[in-house]
Amino acid sequence: MLENAWIIPLIPAASFFLILFIGKHLPRKGSELGVAAVGIAFVLALATNVQWFSHVDDGGHEGEPRGEEVVEGGEHGLGAAVSVDGESAQAGAFTETVAGARGAESAEEGEALDEAESEHAVEPVERSWTWFQNGGVDIEVGMLLDGPAVVMLFVVTLVSLLVHVYSTDYVAGDRRYTHFFAFLSLFTASMLGLVMAKSTLQLIVCWELVGVCSFVLIGHWWEEKANSDAALKAFITNRVGDIGLLVGIITLYFAAGQTFDIVEINTLALNGGISQTALLVAACALIAAVMSKSGQFILHTWLPDAMAGPTPVSALIHAATMVVAGIFLVGRLYGVFFEGLSIGTSSVNLLAVVGGVTVIGGAGLAFVQDDIKKVLAYSTVSQLGYMVMALGIGAWTAAFFHLFTHAFFKACLFLGSGSVSHAVHSFDMRRDMGGLRKWMPHTYKTFIIGTAALVGIFPFAGFWSKDEILAGASQLGGEGNYTAFMIVGIVGALMTAAYMTRVIYLIFFGEYRGHGHPHESGPRITVPLWILAVLGVTAGFANIPSALAPDSLALRFEHFYEPRGDYFPIENFTHPEFSLGIALGATVIGLVGIGAAYLWYWRGLGPHGISERSAVAGTGYRVLVNKYYFDHLYTDVIAGGVKGPIARAAYWINQNVIDGVVNGAGRLSTALGRFVYTHVDQQVVDGAVNRSATAANSSGQVLRQLTSGKVQQYGALLFGAAAVFAGAIILFV
């Protein structure tokens, strides 16, 4: 299965074409094809995961306890009914092989975990095919299957499957229903291709493909101008970052001796085969791509606008999967970033700063939004900031772990918001919602669970992953550590708690402010919600710190999914230890945020209306409402400031250069034509014709004298000529 995992992206790709061509003629308008294809892909991804676990363990230590199996297996059993058969069969087979050896090996395993360096390398599974040859260089496409790819396979297929099921209800009756499912399939295929890409070139292709799908799906209801504007904004903003991606990839291509191979690039970057300068340049260029794709400040502005798309799209693309492509890119080329930015030994670097700024900036904006999806969008921006920050401080596993848990609880929140809007036909929390907990119990409970996971309440998923990032910030890095980023993370957690409590209050508490009678959504919406909610509770146990659990259960995520080999940093690369102080502190901070918001909204305490009374608070409020004026900066200052002079310059060039050239050419050809007419045509050509006629005429006039018609004259000429010839013969012969 591991060698054949490349089939997984091809299944939804095939489904894309099938839906496009025959979807409309099917009884369910093509949605059944999409659901089936992604369902199969999910089962195969599960099988790949299971085999990957044994691959990791077979490499050196046989009989690895199957702690991850227990947790993951439990989740899947609860989660996806489709998958139970395939999964349990796989897991069952696995159990047989390892059960006997289990007890004896656990002591050894503990030692091995303590010395991460001495742990055996896990070879990634690779397959490649030559795509084309150019100038003696083989351009290859292929599959690079290692920890991060495997975990992303699981996340993408699971969330995609749930979103597919959810969409069959949510977009039912839409005029472009078939089209919607076709592009969901294409997106799934591209995203799976992206996570399994072997070469950076292939990564770019898939990166652009997911961007196109995002564009198409944001603009799904393009009849409204706001939606098509949002789609264009997403696409164009991503183009800005893509320049960085191209520059970075090309820099790495030449720096690594003309190769696109990710493993080779990472290996060379880590063993000193590429100069520090080249790595720094490439890393900085790639950060631009991360900023645009993963919604980091200052290129985050497209992500909230992207909420114009249908809610399932927001959950799948703009919360759980596509926006983490930037995180994945950094994690994929981590050797480049680690060496280029000296992550292991410094205490501040560009990647961490971008992430840190985004954590706070995104969270601040979430406070003033009344559109439920925009709050969640800024929350996503903020959480992606956590991941980028974690990568920036060297906590690779923490970043991917947070990616893993965030995908579930944020998808849960988004789908929950879709369920709410399905009931009240609006996204405006202030005007059309309130008190919905009475009518929508399932949505309410799952939303609460998702929020708890996002805020990081023990023992929900977000608690474990966020704690690991904070612990990383306090322990990793060089002199003085990344302490500043720990503070940023804690402040972000406080803000997250407060704005999510505000959302809960506005949607589910107080008086209902909308019209009509809201109702709970159907099972195709609530079942995915519950599956994601359960994952939001349990996903965090995938990487329980070793201090809190027996060795056989602790740090399974790190053990299975963190790459171990030449292409992943070892020198200066450490894992943070669990710290009770930070865990408690973060939880207390989260509770403080919740408490403050509770007092503010439920009890009406605090300085309400301060933004009207105080100039400082008013200014701050306006800055937030205007989203730090980034949109003004881009559209008015940069675009507006640039387009005027450019338009004038273009006009001047148009008038003077281009028109000049055109007019000059016109005038030149007129003059040339006149010259040709008077001189060549009239004189040479006509002259030749006329003169030949004249010459013929005059020669005829001369010759007609001879043809007098008088026979005797002819006779005289005849005899004269004969006489001349005779004379000539007599004289000369």
Add this chain to the structure above:
Amino acid sequence: MDDLLLNQFLLLGAILFGIGVYGVIARKNTVLVLMSIELILNAVNINLIAFGAMHGDIAGAVFALFVIAVAAAEVGVGLAMVLIIYRNRSSVDLDDVDTMRG
């Protein structure tokens, strides 16, 4: 036949030829022009026979006989044409027959 006698025949032929040419070019009467052509032909005949006699060759005389035969036919055709021209124009003046004038 000695050279002196040959010269006399050639001289006679030349004179006859000159008279014939003069008649062809200068006379206006078509019948006279035909007759002048006969003179030219006969001048040639004298030459042919004279040279044939000098070489003792019968071919010269045979040629002369052919020429006489052809000349008879030619005069027959020519006089017929003259007769038709006369009927059409009531004239045999060559200067009037210039339909081919360019």
